[in-house]
Amino acid sequence: MLGFDFSVFWQIGQAVLSGHNPYAVPLSVYPPMMTLLFSLFALVPFQWAFPIWAGLNFVLLLDVLRRWANRSYIWIFFSPVVFTLMTGQIDLLFLWLASWTTTAGWQSIVCAALLTLKPQIALIVLPWLLIRWLRNSPRSLSYWIMLTLAIHTLPLLYDRSIYSKWLVALNGQLGWRFAVSSGLFSLTTYQVPVWILILLSLVIAVWGLTQSDIISRAALLLASPAGLWYDSVLLVGSAPAWLIISWSWLAFILAYFLKNSVPLASIPLVSLAWQLWTNLSLTRKKLQANALV
Amino acid sequence: MHWFRIEAGYRLIQDGLYRWLRHPAYTGLLLIYLGLIMALGTWLGTLAALVLILVSILYRINVEEEMILDSFGDEYRRYRSKTWRLIPGW
Numbered sequence: 001m002l003g004f005d006f007s008v009f010w011q012i013g014q015a016v017l018s019g020h021n022p023y024a025v026p027l028s029v030y031p032p033m034m035t036l037l038f039s040l041f042a043l044v045p046f047q048w049a050f051p052i053w054a055g056l057n058f059v060l061l062l063d064v065l066r067r068w069a070n071r072s073y074i075w076i077f078f079s080p081v082v083f084t085l086m087t088g089q090i091d092l093l094f095l096w097l098a099s100w101t102t103t104a105g106w107q108s109i110v111c112a113a114l115l116t117l118k119p120q121i122a123l124i125v126l127p128w129l130l131i132r133w134l135r136n137s138p139r140s141l142s143y144w145i146m147l148t149l150a151i152h153t154l155p156l157l158y159d160r161s162i163y164s165k166w167l168v169a170l171n172g173q174l175g176w177r178f179a180v181s182s183g184l185f186s187l188t189t190y191q192v193p194v195w196i197l198i199l200l201s202l203v204i205a206v207w208g209l210t211q212s213d214i215i216s217r218a219a220l221l222l223a224s225p226a227g228l229w230y231d232s233v234l235l236v237g238s239a240p241a242w243l244i245i246s247w248s249w250l251a252f253i254l255a256y257f258l259k260n261s262v263p264l265a266s267i268p269l270v271s272l273a274w275q276l277w278t279n280l281s282l283t284r285k286k287l288q289a290n291a292l293v
Numbered sequence: 294m295h296w297f298r299i300e301a302g303y304r305l306i307q308d309g310l311y312r313w314l315r316h317p318a319y320t321g322l323l324l325i326y327l328g329l330i331m332a333l334g335t336w337l338g339t340l341a342a343l344v345l346i347l348v349s350i351l352y353r354i355n356v357e358e359e360m361i362l363d364s365f366g367d368e369y370r371r372y373r374s375k376t377w378r379l380i381p382g383w
Contacts (some may be wrong), residue, residue, distance in 0.1 A: 008337070016352075017318070018297055020375075039322060043349035110332045154325070 003050045006041070006088025010049055013042030016158075024170035032155035032162040034117045046212050053088055056271045060096040061085075067239035070246040078241075079248035080232040080267075091233045094121045098234060101129055102213065109140055120226045124234055128209055128216040182232065182264035185225040189260040201225070214238045221268040229255075229264045239274035297357070299364045307372055315358075315376045319350045323379070354378060 008027050014034050015022045020033035022028055030038070042051050063079065065073050075081060084091045098121070100111040112129060116122045133141040155162050180186070184197050184204070201223035208219025217234050221227050229252075235244060247270045254263035310317040325348060328344045361369050377383055 014297065036322075036325070040326060040346065040349065106332075107334050110329075114329065220370040 001133050002086055003046075003054075003088045006053055007046065009038045009088070009090070010041050010046050013040065020164055023165045027173075029166075029169055029173050031117055031119065031152065032159075032166055033151055035162075036155055036158060037117070041082050043048045045114035050120070054085060057085055057088075057092040064236065065100045066094050069241075072205055072237070072241050074241045074245065075236050077246050078233070078236060079252045080230045081236070082259075084230045086235055087230070089230050090118065091121065091230045094118050095236065101125065106143070109143045109147060113142050113151055115124050116148050120224070120228065120231055121234070123224055124217055124227060124231065125221065127205075129215050131209060150155040156241045163290065180261050181225055181227055182229040183222045183224050183227050184265060186261040186265050189262060197225075212275070215272065218268040218271040218275065222265060222272065229261060232264070232267050235268060235271045238271045243274060244271060245260045297360075299360055303364070305361075305365050305368055305372060311376070313376060313381065315373065315378055316350075316354055319354065320379055323347070323350060326341065 011025045012022045012028050012030070015025055016039040019104070022032075023040075041053065043049075044052075059077065062073070065071065065075055069075055078179055081092070083089070083216070094115060095115050097111040099147070101108045101115070108129075112126060115125055130141060130144070133144065137268060159165075184201050185194075186282040187197060188194060204219050208216040211219070214237075218238060221232060221234065224231075238244070242269065247265050251263040251266050255261055314320060326346050327339065327343060330339050358369075358373070
């Protein structure tokens, strides 16, 4: 398990540097531009690359916790964070990018464009942001579209058939991803009809997008058919650390014994429940204060 | 996991960008990364990334060139004497 996911990225990078098809590597489903960026990892042997990557991830995590979670460093023990660090996944890098999208200025546009390099994360973080830009800052939205197109066009200079290779690789993996997703779609394990899940997910997603960015992240994580357990790192700072961290380990243990990812869907659900309860308490307090006046 | 190797049938390419640079792919990688990191606006990050990426690329180039020298010998020595490594002038 240690460094397993990173070994896939390293091999993809190795394939790119050697001029081979990066999608010939098993489990390679990242967009073409990401496969080019993975080639940085493959410049040095795996036994050097992984510790460097793990160290960089840890620094990025500390930076996110400093800015996003009120210096609450206890989040290091959040089970998806531990899993991401151990396997060498790239979600902490994307968490770091996501943390800059809420700032003003062009850094948010650059980071939002880079988030599209991992579509599973982009589906969770970007819809809320893009709707806000559409309403309040159409110029930011148009810059984002141009930058995103530029980023994803670049790999065509390297290989004109790279996108058809990617589609072939995606085709072979989508069914499998559905069953191991850590949102509502994990219920397909218990033969819940897909149309019910699609309907429920749409309702949750649309509702989530009308709420705050934290609520929308938890809602979209729950509704996403592609989100995996480690994508829950996006919930860092979304509820009290003691609640989410302990719940995440409980869910992990349950998932381990049940041998499916259904219990992991409860992590965004708990975050969502906490947010709603907090909002409800605030509204009640406001109403009481108004009544006193 | 495989590191890289020179397979049977490989030949030394000396035309196109390779007429001037021995490792244009690494030049491209360096430019992509520097562009992305500079766009984030962190100068300290850009400097740290430049050092880390440059050291990694130079390490890889050294290992690769040793292997190519073993396979292509004098042909590569001649090619190396009239080309730059990564960027024009260097």
